[in-house]
Structures are given as structure tokens and as C-alpha cells.
Amino acid sequence: MTTGERWLEVGDRVFVRRHASLDLNCGLVVGEDACLVIDTRQHLGEATDLIAAIRRVTDRPWTVVNTHAHWDHCFGNAAFRPAPIWAQVRAAADLAASGERQRAVAAQQARDTGRDDLADQIRSAPIDAPDRLVEEHVELIVGGRRVNLRFLGRGHTDGDLVVEVDCGSGSCVIFAGDLVEEGNPPGFDDAYPLDWAATLGRLHGLVRGPVVPGHGAVVDVEFVGGQRADMLVIDRLIRESFHGSGDAADVNGPLPAASPYDDETTHLAVRRGWQQLRG
Numbered sequence: 226m227t228t229g230e231r232w233l234e235v236g237d238r239v240f241v242r243r244h245a246s247l248d249l250n251c252g253l254v255v256g257e258d259a260c261l262v263i264d265t266r267q268h269l270g271e272a273t274d275l276i277a278a279i280r281r282v283t284d285r286p287w288t289v290v291n292t293h294a295h296w297d298h299c300f301g302n303a304a305f306r307p308a309p310i311w312a313q314v315r316a317a318a319d320l321a322a323s324g325e326r327q328r329a330v331a332a333q334q335a336r337d338t339g340r341d342d343l344a345d346q347i348r349s350a351p352i353d354a355p356d357r358l359v360e361e362h363v364e365l366i367v368g369g370r371r372v373n374l375r376f377l378g379r380g381h382t383d384g385d386l387v388v389e390v391d392c393g394s395g396s397c398v399i400f401a402g403d404l405v406e407e408g409n410p411p412g413f414d415d416a417y418p419l420d421w422a423a424t425l426g427r428l429h430g431l432v433r434g435p436v437v438p439g440h441g442a443v444v445d446v447e448f449v450g451g452q453r454a455d456m457l458v459i460d461r462l463i464r465e466s467f468h469g470s471g472d473a474a475d476v477n478g479p480l481p482a483a484s485p486y487d488d489e490t491t492h493l494a495v496r497r498g499w500q501q502l503r504g
């Protein structure tokens with residue numbers, strides 16, 4: 226299921242490291258005199274392992290990007306300081322506001338599955354919110370390389386950042402965070418399912434090469450199109466099952482059409498969508 230924890234070069238000096246832990250992807254972009262790290266893993270121990278792997282590729286100083294505010298992508302941030310850490314403005318605020326709650330929930334989940342060591346490591350991870358903020362778009366030059374950080378609309382959260390790395394000759398590598406997920410259904414816990422398809426449509430329009438999902442194998446433009454189509458089915462399910470007065474219990478009942486996802490995922494998506502419709 227994993228590639229082993231080696232860097233996979235998916236574009237000119239653009240690397241992905243896919244981890245057995247959570248099947249999480251981190252990125253590394255190597256320029257002339259600087260590098261860029263995309264996402265920092267779920268605690269300082271995993272971040273330290275990531276740093277050792279980065280240092281086997283480059284000794285250049287790094288800048289960091291968090292694709293969004295979920296613990297598994299940013300609880301390693303403190304290990305990368307004093308470097309600047311970029312994120313969408315709402316993601317940075319969300320991490321500052323929800324970090325302690327996320328830490329408690331993730332640690333409890335680890336404990337519930339008998340992984341006390343992991344629980345302790347998550348519990349000791351500092352909450353270190355990003356300090357360089359993107360509203361809609363920022364262009365970074367990293368060691369002479371052009372990297373665009375873009376907010377394309379709400380989807381997996383309200384602050385997902387897409388990292389577009391120019392690889393020359395009209396091609397690019399896109400790090401999509403959890404807007405795109407391979408190997409598992411997308412995560413709807415903090416999602417805006419009624420916006421997600423349109424956001425994926427805009428992402429689809431940017432693709433000129435590989436797309437790195439937040440979790441799972443590297444994908445392509447067809448995969449992004451397929452996930453957008455699935456999200457349109459979810460959108461329809463939400464609207465057709467909503468009658469304005471439905472409460473949270475009704476959402477677990479039969480749905481009006483087949484879902485691309487399992488029941489638990491679908492019901493969570495519908496619940497989140499109904500929240501959007503209620504405003």
C-alpha cells in the first residue's frame with residue numbers, strides 16, 4: 226500500500242514522501258539555495274524523521290506550507306522553526322482555535338486503538354500556527370523556483386491551500402492537500418460538501434502534470450475529474466434529501482440515490498451539507 230518511506234521524484238526536483246503512518250504525503254521542492262516543505266506530519270517525532278529525510282536530499286534552508294489545519298498535516302510545525310510557515314488565513318486561525326481540541330481527540334483515538342506511545346507523542350506536540358498568510362493567492366520564489374499558493378474555494382475545510390509548483394515546459398506538480406484523497410473516501414468532518422465540486426473544478430483546470438493528494442498514491446487529472454463527479458453526486462444527495470425541517474436523526478435514513486461512498490461517510494457528508502443549507 227505504501228511506497229516505503231523514500232522520496233519519489235514526481236517532477237524536476239519535486240519530491241513526495243508517502244508515509245505508512247496515516248498514508249500521509251509530504252512534499253519537498255528543491256531550489257538553488259532554498260527548499261520548500263509541504264506539511265509536517267502529526268507530532269514532533271514524525272517531523273524529526275521527515276527532517277532527516279529532507280536532509281538526505283538537500284542541505285538548503287526551508288520554508289514550510291501547511292495545506293490545511295488538520296493535526297496530521299501540521300502538528301510537526303514546531304520542529305521546522307524558526308522558518309516561516311505559510312497557510313490560508315482561515316486555516317491558521319483554525320489551528321490556533323481548535324489545536325488543543327484536535328490534539329485531545331487525536332490522542333484519545335490513538336489511546337482507544339491501544340497506541341499509548343502515539344497518544345503521548347500527539348499530546349506533547351506544540352500547537353504552532355502558521356505565521357505567513359494567504360487570502361486567495363501568493364506567489365513564492367523558492368531558490369529561484371516559482372510556487373503558487375492558491376485558495377480555490379471551500380471543500381475539505383474552509384481553508385485548503387493548493388500548492389502549484391512550476392516545473393518548466395508548461396508542466397507543474399500540484400499538492401492538493403485533502404481536497405483530493407486517494408485510497409480512502411474524502412474526509413467530511415469539517416467539510417463544505419456543497420462547495421467542494423466547484424473547488425475541484427477549479428483545481429482540475431490547473432492540472433498540468435501529477436497531482437499529489439493529502440493521503441494515498443499520486444494521481445492525475447482524470448482522478449481529480451472523477452472525484453469532482455463523485456462530489457456532484459453527493460451534492461445532489463444532500464439537496465434531494467433535505468426538506469428544510471430534517472433533524473440530525475433523519476440523515477441516517479435511506480437516501481434518494483446511490484452514493485459513491487460508504488454509508489458512514491455519506492451520512493456525514495449529508496449532515497454537513499444540511500448544515501450548509503440551513504445557513
Ligand SMILES: [Zn+2]
Binds near residue numbers: 295381439
Ligand atoms: Zn484533513
